[in-house]
Amino acid sequence: MDNGNKSVVIRNLVKKFGDFTAVDNISFEVAKGEIFGFLGANGAGKTTAMRILCGLSRPSSGEGTVAGYSINREQEKIKRHIGYMSQKFSLYPDLKVFENIELFGGIYGLTDKQIAKKTDDMLKALSMEKARDMFVRDMPLGWKQKLAFSIAMVHDPQIVFLDEPTGGVDPVTRRNFWEMIYKAASDGVTVFVTTHYMDEAEYCDRVSVMVDGRIEAIGSPASLKEQYGASDMDGVFTKIAGRAERE
């Protein structure tokens, strides 16, 4: 497959567990530098699909590449070349800030010299130079989140997966985080993000909505709003996901 300007290319992806089809023949592409919102109701198959895209699970059938590597044959390469962050797990609270950077840098195979430079650059960009020796558990949530996002990109991945990165986060921190996402995307990083906040769906370049294992709708927020005659993405989501047959 020639995927020159695509970070994700998925064709006819299916994942079955026994006789249950969690992901039912989905196909889509994500361009480099795009902010792609991966939406769907609980149980629609988002997590299953995302695990395959991250190289953690093999599809039952279907083909595709993530960051240029096959989801069937090059899972280890995918893991090395993507970034991942979730609200639930990201940093080690009992390690200091610089130790977290060192740990993840090491896991991704950076040299000591590269890690030292990354640490300086990252803390400077985040205005956190003074927090270098702070335990992550003592940091305010907003800082933790920004640090987690930066560390997810410590190895300069082409694409970063964000799994509900803002769940439960206060309105100001949530917005600051999206400004970081936007900055990363404008620097050319592809951002693949899931969220239950429909206002955040509006910030994506394109979104897909999964229902019962299928991609029921895909497009820019503006085009989906027009297509479904809704004034906002909450209206679009309610119209599409409201038709779900399984929970």
Next chain:
Amino acid sequence: MQEELAIRVEGICKSYKDTKALQDISLDIRNGEIFGLIGPDGAGKTSLFRILTTLTLPDEGHAEVNGNDVVSDYEAIRRTIGYMPGHFALYQDLSVAENLDFYATVFGTTVEANYDTIKEIYSQIEMFRDRKAKNLSGGMKQKLALCCALVHKPDVLFLDEPTTGVDAVSRKEFWTMLARIKASGVTIFVSTPYMDEAGLCDRIALIHEGKIIDRGTPAEIVSRYPDRLYSVRGDNMFRILNVLRPIDGVLRCSSFGCECHVAVPQDGPDATLLLAALENAGLHGCSVEETEPGIEDCFIRLS
């Protein structure tokens, strides 16, 4: 007056080591209302819930539920409340019916005796009565947990973040269920990090870093918003934010879905000025209109 209150909280403080989880919290929750405690993770919501459900002792202050003190009368409180913690307290290896039976028995009653209370919700999961709780979907687990919290006909229902991590459609369904439970006479004290759920409560309190930053009906809180608010629309939200934020007199500038909300003092910059600034920065075709604040605007101002 006193009898009208389902929950009375006076000067509650709670610290964990150096962290002040709750600072001088006072609240009145009336009988029969849905009262929402609204704030992000770490604001202190669960700490207050644990004190009111008699699972943690406050450091200072006191609180009553149904006229019973949370410290000295904790046994009486436990009999008359229902509590659904953030992580559902279901027994994973028991079936739907067994979980429900268990909770009824603990409270010295039977499912049959109180079937009317849970009928409406239980009927939606009754077809899975023999399925183990661990094999239920998130939505069904939530319904079962709600039935378990209601099976002894409590006077007050405590729901700690029942909709966190739940999709937008299922959240709406859940609130429809709450409205029906309220109609049956149960007082509901519910916490949520979703600001858009504020409008579904009779009264709310906004909580941030262990302090109540405002309280009242959603309409009262919104009516206290002192600033003028503009809604700006355009193609490039993040450039719009960066252009408007440094303008003299702009107090706050935040994205709100496909709009950007710009707060200015009543005598601050007007729509014409904002639009001109956007034009000057090369952002053409934007619109600027005055708009009404929502609860999230209020929270951003106060936090």
